[in-house]
Amino acid sequence: MRLSRYFLPILKENPKEAEIVSHRFMLRAGMIRQHGQGIYSWLPLGKRVLDKVNRIIREEQDRSGAVELLMPTMQSADLWIESGRYEAYGKEMLRITDRQDRAMLFGPTNEEMITEIFRSSVKSYKQLPLNLYHIQWKFRDEIRPRFGTMRSREFMMKDAYSFDLTREGAEHSYRKMFAAYLRTFDRLGLRAIPMRADTGPIGGNLSHEFIILAETGESEVFCHRDFVKFDIPAEDLDFDNVEKLQGIFDQWTSLYAATDEMHDADAFDALPEGERLSARGIEVGHIFYFGTKYSEPMNAMVQGPDGKEHPVHMGSYGIGPTRLVPAIIEASHDENGIIWPDSVAPFDAVIINMKVSDEACGSVSERLYEALSNAGLDVLYDDTDERAGAKFATADLIGVPNQIVVGPRGVAAGEVEVKNRRSGERVAMSVDAAIARLT
Numbered sequence: 307m308r309l310s311r312y313f314l315p316i317l318k319e320n321p322k323e324a325e326i327v328s329h330r331f332m333l334r335a336g337m338i339r340q341h342g343q344g345i346y347s348w349l350p351l352g353k354r355v356l357d358k359v360n361r362i363i364r365e366e367q368d369r370s371g372a373v374e375l376l377m378p379t380m381q382s383a384d385l386w387i388e389s390g391r392y393e394a395y396g397k398e399m400l401r402i403t404d405r406q407d408r409a410m411l412f413g414p415t416n417e418e419m420i421t422e423i424f425r426s427s428v429k430s431y432k433q434l435p436l437n438l439y440h441i442q443w444k445f446r447d448e449i450r451p452r453f454g455t456m457r458s459r460e461f462m463m464k465d466a467y468s469f470d471l472t473r474e475g476a477e478h479s480y481r482k483m484f485a486a487y488l489r490t491f492d493r494l495g496l497r498a499i500p501m502r503a504d505t506g507p508i509g510g511n512l513s514h515e516f517i518i519l520a521e522t523g524e525s526e527v528f529c530h531r532d533f534v535k536f537d538i539p540a541e542d543l544d545f546d547n548v549e550k551l552q553g554i555f556d557q558w559t560s561l562y563a564a565t566d567e568m569h570d571a572d573a574f575d576a577l578p579e580g581e582r583l584s585a586r587g588i589e590v591g592h593i594f595y596f597g598t599k600y601s602e603p604m605n606a607m608v609q610g611p612d613g614k615e616h617p618v619h620m621g622s623y624g625i626g627p628t629r630l631v632p633a634i635i636e637a638s639h640d641e642n643g644i645i646w647p648d649s650v651a652p653f654d655a656v657i658i659n660m661k662v663s664d665e666a667c668g669s670v671s672e673r674l675y676e677a678l679s680n681a682g683l684d685v686l687y688d689d690t691d692e693r694a695g696a697k698f699a700t701a702d703l704i705g706v707p708n709q710i711v712v713g714p715r716g717v718a719a720g721e722v723e724v725k726n727r728r729s730g731e732r733v734a735m736s737v738d739a740a741i742a743r744l745t
């Protein structure tokens with residue numbers, strides 16, 4: 307991508323409305339644009355990051371055996387009346403009436419709709435287990451939308467729904483998602499800690515929130531320090547291996563970890579002082595097992611091996627991609643801007659041409675651009691006629707992991723400078739060496 311042809315509306319000033327660093331940098335880097343309370347556009351740079359986050363989420367959902375579909379944002383109130391949640395959900399639900407005076411709503415979550423899809427075609431235990439997911443916009447009329455896309459009203463969610471004949475089966479499905487989430491957050495460069503959680507309006511009896519520790523987090527959390535030392539499940543994990551998944555789950559739930567709603571002060575205080583961590587956290591994912599809470603009222607039955615009809619056991623599993631993007635920034639930035647983990651960086655490398663009027667700088671930059679792009683890297687080429695200082699500031703602000711500085715003096719000596727955004731390390735090398743290093 308040539309910056310001269312891109313759309314990157316950088317803000318020079320600090321936006322006054324931004325209270326936390328991620329919101330400030332997302333606005334300054336031209337990633338998002340606000341339209342109303344809790345409603346945002348994702349501008350090209352932001353969209354790139356969001357797509358990369360979603361790709362990782364998808365890969366890990368697919369790896370665990372979940373199957374993707376896509377449900378609409380608009381739902382009929384009838385389904386929610388059937389499940390008994392229409393009144394109970396309260397003011398967070400955006401209720402809409404269509405021209406035929408039918409009660410509709412913008413989905414805040416999809417348990418009812420997926421149960422409707424399930425019951426319309428799955429009749430036998432032989433079709434189980436099944437886990438269906440989608441990545442779709444949700445709307446919740448939050449009482450206090452704030453911190454940019456961290457808590458917005460319209461936001462994206464990956465929501466998966468599992469179906470099993472028995473409680474034991476459903477618990478295995480739950481542990482599959484548990485392991486998939488550990489892998490997902492790790493690949494996003496985050497250490498997320500699963501904490502016992504309240505089930506809230508989704509209902510049910512087994513639930514974990516995945517929390518990232520951050521000073522700006524809205525939840526108060528309490529946990530053991532040793533979570534940072536636990537291993538992440540390997541890429542070749544066999545998700546059908548019941549014992550293996552049980553082992554992962556047991557390890558990751560062996561130490562104290564709870565949000566304030568579930569906090570047991572006595573149990574926590576019993577830990578040696580040096581092992582206690584009380585901090586603030588951001589909820590980036592939440593998984594629930596809720597049994598037959600929806601299948602019973604909505605009559606989602608499957609025939610078991612005994613020939614009898616059984617209400618299906620369900621779980622639901624959410625991740626917030628549009629919250630994860632600011633959460634990653636909260637966890638990884640410095641005073642100059644964002645420091646993206648490689649896995650979600652909007653571009654892998656930026657070529658900074660310090661003097662576009664110089665023919666030699668132009669041809670070296672073009673050669674780098676072509677070679678790196680051909681090697682499959684996402685490359686941004688700053689070919690604008692901004693002054694060098696502004697170009698460096700932009701590259702740091704938008705957080706591209708590798709910066710290649712092409713200046714007249716270096717080029718005359720046959721060299722460019724390769725800078726690592728995270729370490730700040732700068733090394734002069736030949737153009738070929740720069741290409742070799744990044745590919």
Ligand code: ATP
Pocket residue numbers: 446448455456457458459461462463589590591592624625626627628629
């Ligand atoms: P919170 O406690 O922050 O209000 P929640 O518990 O209501 O979140 P869930 O119903 O568990 O949210 O939804 C699953 C995931 O969706 C959350 O873990 C979070 O990542 C994301 N999410 C929920 N509400 C929002 C929001 N208003 N803006 C952005 N992401 C959200």
Ligand code: MG
Pocket residue numbers: none
């Ligand atoms: Mg909420």
Ligand code: MG
Pocket residue numbers: 589
């Ligand atoms: Mg919550």
Ligand code: MG
Pocket residue numbers: 515589591592
């Ligand atoms: Mg939650």
